[in-house]
Amino acid sequence: MGNSIVTLNSVCKGFNDGDKHHQVLDNTNLQLAPAETVALTGPSGCGKSTLLNIIGGFEFIDSGNLSLFGNNTADWHDSQWSQYRRSNLGVVFQQFNLLTPLNVKDNIAFSLRLSQQHWSPWCDHLIDLLGLSAVKNRHIEALSGGQQQRVAIARALAHKPQLLLADEPTGNLDENAGRDVMTLLTELAKESQTSILMVTHSAECAAFMQRRWHLEQGHIHE
Numbered sequence: 001m002g003n004s005i006v007t008l009n010s011v012c013k014g015f016n017d018g019d020k021h022h023q024v025l026d027n028t029n030l031q032l033a034p035a036e037t038v039a040l041t042g043p044s045g046c047g048k049s050t051l052l053n054i055i056g057g058f059e060f061i062d063s064g065n066l067s068l069f070g071n072n073t074a075d076w077h078d079s080q081w082s083q084y085r086r087s088n089l090g091v092v093f094q095q096f097n098l099l100t101p102l103n104v105k106d107n108i109a110f111s112l113r114l115s116q117q118h119w120s121p122w123c124d125h126l127i128d129l130l131g132l133s134a135v136k137n138r139h140i141e142a143l144s145g146g147q148q149q150r151v152a153i154a155r156a157l158a159h160k161p162q163l164l165l166a167d168e169p170t171g172n173l174d175e176n177a178g179r180d181v182m183t184l185l186t187e188l189a190k191e192s193q194t195s196i197l198m199v200t201h202s203a204e205c206a207a208f209m210q211r212r213w214h215l216e217q218g219h220i221h222e
């Protein structure tokens with residue numbers, strides 16, 4: 001197991017849909033090391049988002065073992081999950097969950113406060129590199145989808161998490177903007193030594209990651 005930050009051992013997860021059972025993870029094993037970046041691919045409905053949700057503690061496994069940062073999560077209470085999310089985790093999901101009445105800076109500051117951190121030069125660096133300087137005082141609702149996506153990335157990295165879970169982080173961007181964001185995301189993650197697990201349907205985005213995991217019929221192939 002070494003020093004892996006995410007370890008799944010024989011994890012099973014399924015959903016009942018009427019009288020049908022959909023087995024999404026079937027004795028799935030994986031390990032993610034510190035500062036490692038992985039693209040997660042697979043056909044629609046194979047369970048990519050479910051896997052991200054499980055690692056983020058937003059959904060729970062049916063059986064098997066999930067360890068995060070060397071700790072078995074089996075007996076974690078809500079407070080341990082919250083602590084993990086606040087200190088170690090950044091997420092960029094398809095719904096950005098930005099606070100629309102607030103401006104860009106306040107969205108980032110709000111999330112920092114949740115992690116009990118203060119504004120730092122790193123936050124200005126993020127805003128700058130993500131091309132948000134000119135709109136940092138603008139309310140979220142006055143931004144384009146692509147700008148909101150970049151705010152979501154800045155917010156997810158502001159507290160320098162050790163793990164970033166991203167679900168199609170360039171889904172709202174055109175090809176060029178998507179490439180720019182991927183370049184920045186990987187640069188920023190490298191600077192802060194953040195591991196990335198990123199769901200993507202794009203081979204071009206996947207190529208930015210060091211490893212590729214393909215999820216199909218409950219199993220991961222590399």
Ligand SMILES: Nc1ncnc2c1ncn2[C@@H]1O[C@H](COP(=O)(O)OP(=O)(O)OP(=O)(O)O)[C@@H](O)[C@H]1O
Binds near residue numbers: 016017
């Ligand atoms: N809360 C839930 N209740 C019931 N079924 C669910 C639930 N969440 C996911 N599923 C089902 O589990 C399967 C995997 O869904 P998931 O969203 O993880 O797939 P995905 O690979 O991310 O798909 P896509 O690429 O289309 O986003 C799907 O069949 C989905 O309908």
